[in-house]
Amino acid sequence: MDLGLNDKRALVCASSQGLGFACAFALSREGAQVVINGRDPEKLAAARDRIAGETGGEVEAVAADLETLEGRKTLLDAAGAVDILVNNNAGPPPGQFQGWDESAWLGAIDANMLPALMLIRGLMPGMRTRKFGRIVNITSAMVKSPRGPMGLSTAARAALTAACKAIAPEVAADNVTINNMLPERFDTERQQQMARLMMGMRGITYDEARAEIASSIAAKRFGRPEEFGDACAFLCSAQAGFISGQNLQLDGGSYHGLI
Numbered sequence: 001m002d003l004g005l006n007d008k009r010a011l012v013c014a015s016s017q018g019l020g021f022a023c024a025f026a027l028s029r030e031g032a033q034v035v036i037n038g039r040d041p042e043k044l045a046a047a048r049d050r051i052a053g054e055t056g057g058e059v060e061a062v063a064a065d066l067e068t069l070e071g072r073k074t075l076l077d078a079a080g081a082v083d084i085l086v087n088n089n090a091g092p093p094p095g096q097f098q099g100w101d102e103s104a105w106l107g108a109i110d111a112n113m114l115p116a117l118m119l120i121r122g123l124m125p126g127m128r129t130r131k132f133g134r135i136v137n138i139t140s141a142m143v144k145s146p147r148g149p150m151g152l153s154t155a156a157r158a159a160l161t162a163a164c165k166a167i168a169p170e171v172a173a174d175n176v177t178i179n180n181m182l183p184e185r186f187d188t189e190r191q192q193q194m195a196r197l198m199m200g201m202r203g204i205t206y207d208e209a210r211a212e213i214a215s216s217i218a219a220k221r222f223g224r225p226e227e228f229g230d231a232c233a234f235l236c237s238a239q240a241g242f243i244s245g246q247n248l249q250l251d252g253g254s255y256h257g258l259i
Contacts, residue, residue, distance in 0.1 A: 004238030133176030219252030
C-alpha cells in the first residue's frame with residue numbers, strides 16, 4: 001500500500017532510540033523526509049545515519065531539549081514546514097505518591113504534557129493552511145489503565161490526551177488529525193530499564209524479570225518496535241484522514257476494558 005507520504009515532512013521527537021526511532025524509521029521507509037530529535041548529538045547522529053543508510057531517505061538530526069523553551073524553538077526553526085508531528089518523550093521513573101512533591105508533578109507536566117502541546121501549537125497553523133496534517137502522540141497504556149507507581153506519567157499523559165481530544169474536532173475539516181498511541185511492554189530500552197528495576201526490588205535475575213513481564217501480556221511476548229512504527233506510519237498516511245481523536249492501544253490484547 002502506498003501511504004502517500006513521499007512529499008511529506010515529518011518531525012519525530014525523542015527518536016534516537018526506542019519507539020521514537022521505530023516511528024522515524026517507518027516514516028522514512030515510506031518516503032517521508034524525516035527530522036529526528038534527541039539530546040545526545042552523537043547518539044542522534046548514529047540514529048540518523050542508520051535510518052538514512054537502511055531506507056535511503058532524507059533524514060535530518062536536530063539536537064534539542066524538548067523540555068525547554070529554547071530547545072523547542074531550535075526544533076521548530078530547524079524543522080520548517082512540517083506535515084507530520086510525532087510527539088514523544090521519556091516518562092518519569094516509577095515511585096510512590098507520598099514521595100512526589102510539587103516539583104515532581106511539575107516536572108512530569110514539563111516532560112509529558114507541555115512540550116507536545118507547544119509543538120502542536122507551533123506547527124498546526126501550517127498544517128491547516130496546507131490542508132494536510134498528522135499528529136501522533138506516543139503516550140502510554142496507563143492513560144486508560146492507571147497504576148499507582150506510574151502516577152506521574154499517567155497524569156501528565158492523560159492531560160495531554162484530554163487537551164488533544166478537545167482540539168481534534170476544530171481541525172478535522174482541514175484534514176488535520178490528532179491521535180494517540182498507547183504502548184505497553186514493547187522491547188525497548190525502557191523495558192530493559194524496568195526489568196533491571198524489578199531485579200533490584202525482587203532479588204531476581206534479569207532473565208527472570210523479563211520472563212515475568214512477558215507473562216503479564218496476553219500475547220505472552222514483548223511488542224516489537226517495528227510493529228509500533230508501522231502502526232504510526234499508517235496513522236500518518238493519506239488513508240487515515242478519517243481517523244482522529246482516537247487512542248490506539250498497542251498492548252498485545254492485554255487491556256480488559258471496552259472503551
